[in-house]
Amino acid sequence: MKHEAKRSTAHLSRYVPDLEPEQLQEQMELEQAIRLSMNESVYGPSPKVIEAIQEWTGAHAHRYPDTRLTKLRHALATYHNVHPDAFVFTNGLDEMIQTLPRTFVEAGDEVLVHTPTFPEYASQAQVDGARIVAVPNKNFGIDWEGMRAAITDRTKLIYLCNPNNPTASLEPLSSIQAFLDQVPAHILVVLDEAYFEFTGLPESQSGVAIFDQYPNLMIMRTFSKAYGLANIRCGYSILHEAAAEIVDATRTPFNVSGLTELAALAGFQDQAYLAEVVEATRLEREKWLAFLDDMQLTHYPSYTNFVMFEVPDAAQLIANLREHGYMLTTHSFPNWIRLTLPNAQDGARLRDLMRQALS
Ligand SMILES: Cc1ncc(COP(=O)(O)O)c(C=O)c1O
Incomplete structure (x- = not known):
């Protein structure tokens, strides 16, 4: 039997999440995969x-x-x-x-x-x-x-x-x-x-x-x-x-x-832990905003745990970074990327990879 959606839902489509990091890791035989496409905390809970x-x-x-x-x-x-x-x-x-x-x-x-x-x-x-x-x-x-x-x-x-x-x-x-x-x-x-x-x-x-x-x-x-x-x-x-x-x-x-x-x-x-997460995020955010300025990439200001910026070819950059285990996504506009801020170690590595890919 075929079920008809009611009229107001007919045009809606399923939410398609990014892969589980373990799936990408397995598919591409990577040492690690980090999902930076869903605005999750990279620090985890207290x-x-x-x-x-x-x-x-x-x-x-x-x-x-x-x-x-x-x-x-x-x-x-x-x-x-x-x-x-x-x-x-x-x-x-x-x-x-x-x-x-x-x-x-x-x-x-x-x-x-x-x-x-x-x-x-x-x-x-x-x-x-x-x-x-x-x-x-x-x-x-x-x-x-x-x-x-x-x-x-x-x-x-x-x-x-x-x-x-x-x-x-x-x-x-x-x-x-x-x-x-x-x-x-x-x-x-x-x-x-x-x-x-x-x-x-x-x-x-x-x-x-x-x-x-x-x-x-x-x-x-x-x-x-x-x-x-x-x-x-x-x-x-x-x-x-x-x-x-x-x-x-x-x-x-x-x-x-x-x-x-x-x-x-x-x-x-555990508000002390929350404060540590907020501070680590702030430090990483400053590095990313400076990096985006330095690379002359148009970006929004950021007051949170992600940044949104424009690149010349987002699909190519995203594919390149996935090979290194970093999962990014485009959002809202063609060639705009919304990146969840990584931790300090991944951040430094990811900026290096991006510098190479974009220059
Ligand atoms: C702005 C905003 N509101 C609400 C939510 C939903 O959050 P949750 O259902 O996990 O509390 C999200 C999740 O990404 C969000 O970005």
Whole structure:
């Protein structure tokens, strides 16, 4: 029997990930392969996370997990100085990005994004019949005037990704606030700060600092990036009470496992490790930005753990680097590469290889 997709999903295609590094290693008989195409942490999680997982006795494995993730919720509420009820936890932020349009968008409603940005905002909203309005970025950042002008009576959700994936650029909190001042209060503005920790900025520069002032603002954070827990799947969002209540009602009740909570909490509690990761990333980022300038390659500014730059022939460069075990990818535009920053040792080697390949 042939199953027909509903109309709004017919044009969507499967997410095609890069190879597992071990697959490339085997295929090309390499000593090592490093995936720098998916914005994963190259440092991995805190050793305390591994310890916590190893010490898990499984005593409660037969019981459903705590649907409120009470321990993690209270730890984060104290850290962010936000009421514990404002948090909604999901199986990665991906699940929240799936849940938001299901909850708030009727067919024909508009979802406003800047572009390029994280493609899941658009693809998940399209499943629910949203019309995507995409405003091209301008001068290596968000075109705020264009975004404001694109708001209509049908706009239901606005996504702001900061720092932005794939460009790595960062908008100052003052620009976000100035925009929020112009958005009608019935439109939910979703500020995705998946990469915020990598900026090294204090929490006073995060959207969380202005959360109380905007009843239509929500903020998303994840343990997948700086905490190095992409495989564990834990994202958290901070929402005002009315929105939190509805979203909580539409998510499935046991979407985050107890083992995930345990691992995320152990990662969160090791802020010293997080600071080391952020500092190592900052040092590597400086080297890459200097290198890109030196090579006269057009690039976005970067405030996170990846950089985006243009090369004359991306396919050739990527194929060349794969032979040395470095997995890179193009993104959004022809000949633009989005590179997850490697560790210091791989970084030095990769820059040497690129220098040879490009000169
Ligand atoms: C901007 C942004 N938001 C959200 C996500 C989803 O993260 P996760 O589902 O791992 O929490 C990603 C993943 O790459 C991302 O880049």
